[in-house]
Amino acid sequence: MEEERRDVFKLSRDWLSVQEVVNAVSSPSCGAISLFIGTTREDEVDGRKVIGLEYEAYESMAQSEFRKLCADIRGCWPTVTHVCVHHRLGWVEVGQASVVMAISSPHRQDAQQAIQRGIGQLKASVPIWKKEVYDTQESSWKENAECSWGAHSKRPVTSSTETI
Template sequence: MNDHFRLTHEALDVAAAYAIADNARNGAVVLMSGMVRNQTGGRAVDYLDYQAYDAMALQVFQEISDRCHRQFPITEVVIHHRLGKLKIGEISVLVAVGSPHRSEAFEACRYAIDTLKVEAPIWKKEFWLDGVSSWVNCPI
């Protein structure tokens, strides 16, 4: 296993996440990139601010990876999440999964991102162009 987990205030690198998930045993690498969009619920977004309980979030990433390895025949799981202020179009999260087969890579990647959004102690505050802001996606 070459699993890799990261929380950072720096820009996330799609090519680096893909390279970590890739190896000669794989027939597929599925990479999901979550980005800051320009609207939520019809409201214009100015920017987002992500905060996390770092140590616990990394532990949750490991637990998600462990479950993926138990449930799916995969080789690697990569979870990188950005923290701090993110502008429209910036990548907030990368999940990459390597597997000998594409079907399992897709399933494991979807499981990882869906579970991360529910279980990881990462909080998102949305700032709208009208000056209003609110916290969303608070799992704990």
């Protein structure tokens, strides 16, 4: 008997629990869980140090795009059993997790390849915006390099600077 597929997507203003994401994809029929944790990194942009990121999302559209992402993954790797993504909204300090994604499958190769595609698709198609905040109290909205919807989004995605 084949296990029912489970897809979980959560946007949260709270700390992300890696264990909660892993638990969501755990299954006795799966020998592999691949995990991606994206953290806010300290970076220097034009002489300013990034001190954190501020995330916003178009939540209902994000849910819809997540369902498409899962369908795409399963189209490429039919053995993928469960997919879970938790993404932060609001303020995320340097060093904290911004996104946690886990994918389970019976074998490691499918899970590993699917996680790579999954995080790329998430950044390209799910309407979540990030604003870099600098040590100068300036900030700048940033577009992911993979972004396919930036020109049509409701959120400014230019690299212009604003003071907060």
